[in-house]
Amino acid sequence: MARGKDNALDAGDKVGTICRALRRAIIEQALEPGAKLPEDTLGERFGVSRTIARHALGQLAAEGLIELRRNRIAVVATPSWQEARDAFDVRIEMERLVVRQLAGRLSRAQLAELEAHVDLEDAARDGPDAVSIRLATEFHVLLAQMTNSPILIRYVSELAYRCCLTLSLYSRPHSSECAINEHRLVIAALAAGDTDRVMELMGHHLESVASRALVGPGKPHGLDLMGVLAPYAAEARDAVPARRVGRPRLRTG
């Protein structure tokens, strides 16, 4: 192995690791839309070179999570209201497809897994918003994964993340109460194998989430970009062995 002696948790997929960390930071709203992501700062944070950071940014840009303009610093995407609405429309259709494929076809174990996840969401209700938002999103991703269709999984995940982003721009604080109940209803209908009903439920559920994103021109933001990233980098590999970490510059997106 190279000199760096990475700990084995990172199975060599540095780019993937960075992507996952950034995605998570974004859906937990630690990185708000518009936040700047300079290649070299990112590289320092994760203990890799700009080349790798750049590659990761490329992937995230392909997913629509960040915006990449030539010769400009990458920023977390700031979807327009119209784009947000489009994303939700497509997402609704895709997730209806997911539950259509799943209705009546889930094993007892899978249903239990879903229930367990919703229990988790329930438990996190009093915790920080960031966590409950992430969990709510992951419920939908979990459903998609049960289809075993790589394409569906990828698209639903992407759309879910983008919609998360949207919510952080246009929606009010977040109240997950009813969302959690709706998740339970969906599980019940899936178990019952009631295809039409589960599609309806999912459609309504997503529509109601989307409708929370109706008004509000979005808040301006300013935050300590790289400081906020630290825990995500730390989680990715256990410590950042970056060779020469001076105090990271403060950026205020």
Place this chain on the structure above:
Amino acid sequence: MARGKDNALDAGDKVGTICRALRRAIIEQALEPGAKLPEDTLGERFGVSRTIARHALGQLAAEGLIELRRNRIAVVATPSWQEARDAFDVRIEMERLVVRQLAGRLSRAQLAELEAHVDLEDAARDGPDAVSIRLATEFHVLLAQMTNSPILIRYVSELAYRCCLTLSLYSRPHSSECAINEHRLVIAALAAGDTDRVMELMGHHLESVASRALVGPGKPHGLDLMGVLAPYAAEARDAVPARRVGRPRLRTG
């Protein structure tokens, strides 16, 4: 710019240029599934360094057009039959969404553009298969573009390309006759603003295309990889100024 002094046609977006060229080579089946794409050979062909070629491969992999495994040469994707079926299922849903949004909302000019495209398909009927396949695919992409929804555009394009790939693996030679007629029917229904009918038509059309991909375990293939790529590279920039082009190695996927 560096020493290379590219001609101005390439607006600096080298990665995008390579992606487009490769995508096109793939959908025209000049690059068959399984064909190898070594970074440096690619770089030589397009007159860029491995860094850029690598980045392009990363993007294409994100789109599912090629497969990228660690420490291994990138290859054009070889979707399993199941993946292919999934892709078609999702695609059908997405394109129904497209025409739903479009029905009755197209301008006269847009309808004319669609007709013109189908005329092109018609004219290409006697030409090489590669061209008529590409045109058929582009009809669907064109429709998607008219929605002005970046997400829809991206997903439909991706899916259309992937399905193309599929056809080259599992389908018989290609007879575009009826497909062209179906395209015309779709246009007519769009113009009439008959939402339900156009969704039905599009669904049937895609289903019938998919059904052509039912049997056949796929043909083995062998081809002169980089030789076949030359025209695509040439089209991308007018000539390849690569510094030291020895005879490119022949690879036989």
Place this chain on the structure above:
DNA sequence: CGATAGGCAATTGCATGCACTTTTCCGGGC
């Protein structure tokens, strides 16, 4: 004759360096 281990060529993984572009900051003019 077939299977196998070892070595070499091909290829990827990644960091670094240099050129170019954009942004920022500062001083002078209006």
Place this chain on the structure above:
DNA sequence: GCCCGGAAAAGTGCATGCAATTGCCTATCG
């Protein structure tokens, strides 16, 4: 006081070099 212009700083675009891995080819052994 505000706007403009120019230079320094920050950042990206890209090529190249080196280490590590893989894959192939061959010589050797059963």
